[in-house]
Amino acid sequence: MENPVETEEAICKGRCGESLSSVEDAIYVIGGKWKLKIIIVLQELGSVRFNELQRTIGGISARVLSNELKDLELNGFVKRVVHSEQTPVVVEYISTDYSRTLKSVIMALSEWGRTHKNNIREDVF
Structure with a gap:
């Protein structure tokens, strides 16, 4: 007969592993x-051109921004829209519906960060 404590520990380890x-x-x-900075800017500003995105974020190189946008596009968070009918060609980036599923996570992180900063200032620790 199995030990109920061992069984519970195994279940907890399984859930912990999944988490x-x-x-x-x-x-x-x-x-x-x-x-996350890129996602937040795109969610707040809507469609944004590359240079505007780089200026808004600040401190990010063009190469890094380009690579991050490619990764985010591959994972469905960003959509690249090319307006080839214009001269010069205009490229904009927009957040997808899928990226907006992160809204509650971003808001929770923002609130936690604000609280943490206040705790550090007040020397709670």
Whole structure:
């Protein structure tokens, strides 16, 4: 007969493993210094051209921004729209409906960051 404590521990380890794997996947896709910043700017401003995006974020090189946009496009967070009927050709980036599913996560992170900054200022720790 199985020990109920051992069974419960195995279930907890399984759930913990699933949670860790899910968080790892999420961080892989949206982690790093720039991806969430890009997503936030696109969600706030709507369609944005490359140079405007680079100026708004500040501190990001054109090469890094280009690579991050490609990654975000591959993962369905950003859509690249080319207006070839105009001269010169205009390229804009917009957030997708899928990227807007991160809105609650971004808001929670923002609130947590604000609280954490206040705790540090007040030397709560």
